[in-house]
Amino acid sequence: MLPKKEIATHKLTIYDVAKEANVGVGTVSRVLNNHPSVAPETRKRVKDVAERLNYQPHTYAQRLAKRQSETLSAIIPFFTNYFFIEILQGVQDRISQLGYDLVLYGVNNIDQVEGYVSRALQRGRVDGILLFSMKIPEKVIVRLQETNVPVVLVDTVSPHFDSISVANVDGAYAATTHLIELGRRPVGMVNAQLVSAPAIERLQGYKHALEIHGISFSEDLVKTGCTMKQDGFNREAGYEAMSDFIKMGPEMPKAFFVSSDIQAMGAIAALSENEMRVPDDISIVGFDDIELARHLKLTTMRQPMYQMGILAVDRMVARMSNPDLEILHTTFSPTLIVRESCGALRNSDGLVTAKSKLR
Amino acid sequence: MLPKKEIATHKLTIYDVAKEANVGVGTVSRVLNNHPSVAPETRKRVKDVAERLNYQPHTYAQRLAKRQSETLSAIIPFFTNYFFIEILQGVQDRISQLGYDLVLYGVNNIDQVEGYVSRALQRGRVDGILLFSMKIPEKVIVRLQETNVPVVLVDTVSPHFDSISVANVDGAYAATTHLIELGRRPVGMVNAQLVSAPAIERLQGYKHALEIHGISFSEDLVKTGCTMKQDGFNREAGYEAMSDFIKMGPEMPKAFFVSSDIQAMGAIAALSENEMRVPDDISIVGFDDIELARHLKLTTMRQPMYQMGILAVDRMVARMSNPDLEILHTTFSPTLIVRESCGALRNSDGLVTAKSKLR
DNA sequence: TCCTTCTTTGGAAGCACTTCCAGGCTAAAT
DNA sequence: ATTTAGCCTGGAAGTGCTTCCAAAGAAGGA
Known part of the structure; x- marks a missing residue:
């Protein structure tokens, strides 16, 4: 048998504190909220009692x-x-610095989004909603707008809300350019499903890089695995896409821009099963720089x-403190992290050069 | 300029609903909370109005x-x-099924725990606290007990609270046994820092397996990297430990039980940098079965x-509905997932056998 | 000394619910 | 017909804070 707890956690209210400190409840409240108009000694006394x-x-x-709820939901x-x-x-760290709470809703499939949004929208529940990396159903957008709750989008963009995202086309451009300058040709692309905005934009960047370098674009050099989950941003899809490339035989690209690190992982696996080594035979650059990328020594954006x-x-x-702010889209430029998966070397000047150029 | 929003989101209270439906607020509340004593037609009318x-x-x-707050914190x-x-x-899915909210506190170093616990303990804020995989400072334990808030531990154990965890020694035993039966000897272990309970227990399981099979234990065959972060459950530590083993030269073990998948990843990297292949030259079994393990084809627990x-x-x-419950420790037995990293094969009977036995 | 202004304070009136209590009904029982 | 029991219902009294308002007192100015 457990001994019954003695500590009754006596519920004491602001009134108890007020009585004990010989002041009114208003004063206690003011002290606790750091309201200025309290005499220093009173303040101290109340603080001590509390x-x-x-x-x-x-x-x-x-x-x-x-x-106000002092909580945000993600x-x-x-x-x-x-x-x-x-x-x-990052979100959690900052939120807790502010003394706010973070309530987390994890969606496993897109249909859950509406339910969670409704929940978050319940009167008073949260002061703002953070929506991550997903295309938001029109229906939901409307509801969000009706209620006037501050919303910020992360890794997605919509004209109706603030957003924080990454310059996908620039990133893809940089990645592809890096590969082109390395001299390994042709440069192919392993992409995710074109239903997703990042996939579309990254393809755009890839094409643009080719164009700038006077290389003509070929449909055959970009492939997408058919595993749909996560819009194709998954390992299996990368594996499948690369396997397809391998079937091309000697015609296959010698360098690939892959639209995410996780796909790159799959792609590399496919390659190694076919006795092709990275970067010796094939160069790869990924996108995201997840922790894994470091492990894989993957060059990536x-x-x-x-x-x-x-x-x-x-x-x-x-936005919470000023709801009339103009809608702002913040875009980060991804940076190229050169590791070993594309055969580039850092020479003594610290500059990035391509092996192929050096010979 | 943004057009000013027209929708004033008129704040309507339970009183408005009551007036509109021609009932008292009590009735509205009862309807909304599914309290039984409301006449069916009244119920319907109120529901419609609401x-x-x-x-x-x-x-x-x-x-x-x-x-009560209908929220849990993790x-x-x-x-x-x-x-x-x-x-x-899993936590989030279940919590939201219950209609509860999950507030998340992410600690980046152990010192933050106390602060977050204090916060969670604030009167009324949460109905219960879930504490994940960390040894809880004594101070914190005391506070938790004083307040009588329900606590459940996940992936840690303490005599004072309910816990959900995994049978580390059994798992380590099974992993090591698998390796032993494969016939590759000697069997070494890459462990995490012995400050962590799982590391201690997994070592215990490893020793036990040796003992059972009449193999004497040698200090030299278990190593820990010195990268301390995450108590040594990280890729670098695995890499370091394996690098140390490699220095042993031909004496080094031919099979390893590694105390986590992420360390196994580092270990494999070290191996492959030294031209040793898994499973051809060395067998490895990990622990956890994180998603990565599948990618790596890692045999693991x-x-x-x-x-x-x-x-x-x-x-x-x-526990929330009955605080006087006896403290319960729930322990899962990890199961061996055989993939390719240890050289075991599934023969036609579906049984697991070792390559080395087959020759 | 008297008036004005500023600081500090107490406490009532919210905030938007739930819940308990008492009373009005209806229906069953005598 | 009268009592009893039970179902519904309205609304007052919490729940524990913040904030606004009025007022008391202190300090400064004339």
Whole structure:
């Protein structure tokens, strides 16, 4: 038998503190909220009493009276895993610095989004909503707009809301250019499903890079696996796409821009099963720079994920304090992280050069 | 200039609904909370009105009046990444099935725990606390006990609280046994820092397996990398440990039990840099079965992470409704997932056999 | 000394619910 | 017909804060 707990956690209210400190409840409240118009000595006395009694204001009574919840909700697609988790860290860190709470809704398939949005929209529940990497159903957009709750989008864009994202076309352009300058040709692309905005934009960047370098684009050199989950941003799809390329035989590209690191992982696996080595035989550059990429020594386009999380919260705060702000789209430029998967070397000047150029 | 929003989101309260439906507020409340004693027709009328007006009860007023928050908080070490995220999915899914909210506190270093616990402990804020994979400072334990808030531990154990965890020694035993039966000897171990309970227990299981098979234990055959972060459950530590083993030259073990998949990843990298292949030259079995393990074709001990999350919430619910429950420790047995990293083959009977035995 | 202004304070009136209590009805029982 | 029991219902009294308003007192100015 467990011994019954003695500590009754006597519920003490602001009235108890007020009585004990010989002041009114208003004064106690003012002290606790750092309102300036309290005499220093009174302030001290109240503080001492509150501390001695170990008084904790009741969270929800405060929120009700203050008419704000001091909480933000994040609706994230759980399935994006490696990517979102890093952004989430930034979000959570910043939110807790602000003394806010983060309530998390993880969606496993897109149909859940509406339900969670409804929930988050319940009167008073949250002060703002962060929506991660997903295309938002029109229906949901409408509801969000009707209620006037601050929304910021992360890794998606919509004309109706603030957003934090990454310059996909620039990134793809840079990645492809890197490959082109390495001299390995032709340069192919492993892409995700074209239903997703990032996939479309990254393809655009790829094409643009070819164009700039006077290389004509060929449909045959970009492939997408057919595993649909996560819009094709998954390992299997990368594996499938690369397997398709391998069937081309000697015609196959010698360098690939892959639209995400996780796909690159699959692609590399397919390659190695066919006795082709990276970077010896094939060059690869990925996108995202998830933690894995470092492990794989994958050259990739880094998205500043943690930073994006921080910024998303900051933007949210800004919008909360001034709802009439113009809608702002913040775009990060991904940076090229050169590791070993494409055969580039850092020479003594610290400059990036291509092996193929050196011979 | 943005057009000013017209929709004033008129704040309607339960009184408005009551007036419109021609009933008292008590009745409205009863309808909305599915209290039985309401006449069916009244119920319908109120429901219709509420729907027509699109009435949303105010979350915090409810919580204040009901004296419960319908939210749980999870304090997770962000740095455990791949592992916790899968548990978190289970937790979140179940919590939202219950109509509860999940507030997330991510700790990046152990010192933050106390602060987050204090926050979670604030009067009324949450109905229960889930603590993930960390040894809890004594100080915190005391506070937790004083307040009488339900706590359930996930992937840690303490005599004072319910817990959901995995039978580390059994798992390590099974993994090591698998390796031993494969016939590759000697069998070494790459472990994490012995400050962490799982590391200690997994070592125990490893020793036990040796003992059972009449193999004497040697200190030299278990190594730990010195990268301390995450208590050594990280890729670098695995890499370092394996590099140390490699220095042993021909004496080095031919098979390894590695205390986590992520370390196994590092270990494999070290091996491949030294021209040793898995499983051709060296056998490896990991622990956890994170998503990555599948990618790596790593034989490993699976922890049912999602299930653990579900169960943690269920236990929480049970304890919330009956605080006098005896403390319960739920332990899952990890199961051996045979993939390709140890050279075991499935023969036609579906049985697992070792290559080395076959020759 | 008297008036004005500023600081500090107490406490009532919200905030938006839930819940308990008492009373009005109806229907069953005597 | 009268009592009893039970179902519905309205609304007052919480729930524990914040904030506004009025007022008391102190300080400064004339």
